[in-house]
Amino acid sequence: MYDTEQSPGPARIELPKSPTGIQGLDEITLGGLPGGRTTLVVGRAGSGKTLLGMEFLVHGALEFGEPGVFVSFEETPGDLVENVASLGYDLNDLCERNLLAIDHVEVSRSDIIETGEFDLEGLFIRLGYAIDSIGAKRIVLDTIESLFSGLTNTGILRAELRRLFFWLKDRGVTAVVTGESGEATMTRHGLEEYISDCVILLDHRVDDEISTRRLRVVKYRGSVHGTNEYPFLIDETGISVLPITSTGLSHTVSSERISSGVERLDAMLDGEGFYRGSTIMVAGTPGTGKTSFGASFVNAASLRGEKCLYFSFEESSDQIVRNMQSIGIDLAPHIESGLLEIHSSRPTMYGLEMHLVMLLKQIRERQPGVVVIDPLTDLIAIGSTKDVKVMLTRLIDYLKTNRITALFTHLIHTREEMAPSDLAVSSLIDTLIQLQDIESAGERNRGLYVLKSRGMGHSNQIREYRITASGIQLIDVYVGPAGMFMGTARLMQEAKERAEAQARDEEIAARQRELELERNALEARIAALQNEFASREEESQRMIEAESRRQKMIDAGTRAIERLRKADDDKKVQATRGETGVER
């Protein structure tokens, strides 16, 4: 019967494992339940034990080629078939194809009387028969503790159960045994004493009127496993456990950059935008256009041809599309082409974990490049801060591991200048962009700054932005000696500056003109003085010439006198001439 070994388990030295096919559980257990051994699943009524067992068998039969036997001690086969039909499993079909056998062991004390020694060989024979009839590799006993309610001789029962688990191991089938949670012991009748290979605890808690299912692997002999409590949900596709693919911070990072969809915002981020795989938060007070930033981001991503997921907790898909059209972002074609999917749901619809598990499910199925959660605040509102941090850490880890860039919007309720640092998650965020209402001079303007952005030299300046018919536009704010101005105040201030500048220009021109005049005047005076000097020079010249003429005439007169006196001695003439010269 066991010659058809089809176990897909990897041939490692490690313990062989039997994958459950349940989303997330195989990741926590690093491959599945211990193959050929017995796993105890403990939980209260309604915690999903039966479903877990059934999924283990159905997935085993359909995906891993391992037929299974479901032994029910509580529900009748008819009920079982009906209960899982809503999950899309057709048990009757599986039974017909010899992939599944259901045996209902009815234990009711009312029509049973015990007298003397007995054993459970009958049960062994039934199980053996069922296993052999379809060559089962898996078996589920749900809930074997029912035997305790039907039989009073617990001494025999306990001995027989011990024998049963050894027997199951001997048969080499991978077994799941379910048990009800007990008060003092883990299970009501202490089944954990007998099953020591693997114990999984299911819990269903209600906090603040919101129920959350949690799963924990209490022990797993011979294998490492995740030890945390993991939330899980049961929806129309069965159980999915919130997967933790990265338990550490070992994800590889990318230095690839992607645009934020707002040109000048990219410029503020080192000129290139966000890192791929980073987590971005856009935080702002109401009406600061957080959704518009989200839409710009997915629009840009869609235009690049990336798959996008947009989770909205406030607006419906149609409403987002309509509203974004008004600012020139047309998301409709992206939705039609299948690149963009918008999921809208009310935050109060489920508990926090349920929401996050659903987010992860969608993300897992679509494998998008970009995810937007708008706003994250609503999720935070439905859980305690601690829970939120734990959950978001897991979500962000998952996104980072898969190199999905995520943009969360966050609503800040108070008007005061407040960074969302009180928010438990801000430390998980790589890039934090703060949007802010700035009220002054009777109007409200929008300001933006990059509070932090890991791994890049981002701008430290505040920018004003306007949401226009052609998207979000960033403008430099006016920063001057008179302070910071935005909006019309900025325009007025700029006008004032211009006027002042003009006035200064005019004054300079006037001064120049004045100077010119002064120069002209001085130059005129210089010319006049020069003229005066020239005329004086001329006069002096004339006087000098007149004097020299007179001297000549005197000389001439002297010589004439000498001639008349018949002076013969030249020397005498000379001396005379000298005497007269002196006299003059």
Next chain:
Amino acid sequence: MTDAQKTTGENGEKWILRLYVAGQTPKSLAAFANLKRICEEHLAGRYEIEVIDLLEHPQLARGDQIFAVPTLVRKLPPPLRKIIGDLSNTEKVLVGLDVQPRR
């Protein structure tokens, strides 16, 4: 080890008893001996015992919802009753089978 005895009782009431065992273990042999003795004492002539060895007919365990052996099933008269064990306590067996002990 099928064994059947058949006789008609005084008021026509017929007892059909089925004993499920798994092999000839001391327990099953004891159960059969005990049953036979009780029947002879209290239901002489109006009972029928059918012994089913589940090792030979495992598929029959399901029909009568057998999980422990030995199990005695009172098929007739209705309602169906089950007694688990080697039937060593005659009092309990009589109560279980709803047989009025003969005095």
